[in-house]
Amino acid sequence: MVLRSGEWVVLVGAVLIIGFSVVSGVIIYVKPPPVEYAYLENEHTIAGEAIYRSQGCGACHEIFGNGPSFGPKLDGVGSKRDKVWLRAYLLKPRSGVSDRPYRLKMQPVADLTDEELDALVDYLEALKKLNQGDNEADISARHDS
Numbered sequence: 646m647v648l649r650s651g652e653w654v655v656l657v658g659a660v661l662i663i664g665f666s667v668v669s670g671v672i673i674y675v676k677p678p679p680v681e682y683a684y685l686e687n688e689h690t691i692a693g694e695a696i697y698r699s700q701g702c703g704a705c706h707e708i709f710g711n712g713p714s715f716g717p718k719l720d721g722v723g724s725k726r727d728k729v730w731l732r733a734y735l736l737k738p739r740s741g742v743s744d745r746p747y748r749l750k751m752q753p754v755a756d757l758t759d760e761e762l763d764a765l766v767d768y769l770e771a772l773k774k775l776n777q778g779d780n781e782a783d784i785s786a787r788h789d790s
């Protein structure tokens with residue numbers, strides 16, 4: 646079978662694309678990207694996550710790649726802040742606490758019962774940053790104790 650020049654281009658292109666996918670597939674399989682953040686889910690945090698959604702927090706914040714950047718990413722916020730800080734902050738947010746200045750201002754949470762606020766705080770606190778060498782089981786064990 647004799648290929649015309651246009652067909653060669655298609656054939657070589659196809660081989661290159663397949664080769665590239667195979668090589669990147671193998672690299673990712675052998676060495677997956679490091680996991681940096683964890684979410685230590687339990688029944689309180691599930692309730693809190695629902696409140697996070699219904700309060701529209703995700704309109705400004707990003708968690709695990711979901712959401713815009715009108716406010717700081719909340720990945721790992723539970724390693725940076727404790728529950729007391731988070732609770733106080735949600736009731737009385739202020740500017741200048743995060744990595745950089747933001748144009749939008751966060752509003753205090755309103756219309757939440759004490760239990761709902763607690764659940765929301767539990768959810769945020771369960772968003773952990775993993776240290777190198779940590780795995781999720783380790784920090785979740787530490788978290789429970």
Ligand code: HEC
Pocket residue numbers: 697700701702703704705706715716717719722725726731734735739740741742743744745746747748749750751752754765769
């Ligand atoms: C209108 C956009 C907006 C909405 C909606 C919003 N936030 Fe924020 N949030 C911000 C901005 C902006 C900051 C950063 C304040 C600063 O440092 O200037 C912030 C900061 C925070 C912080 C502190 C982050 C850190 O680095 O310590 C937490 C926690 C937080 N928000 C949680 C929430 C939760 C929970 C909700 C939903 C109840 C929510 N936010 C809704 C804009 C928003």
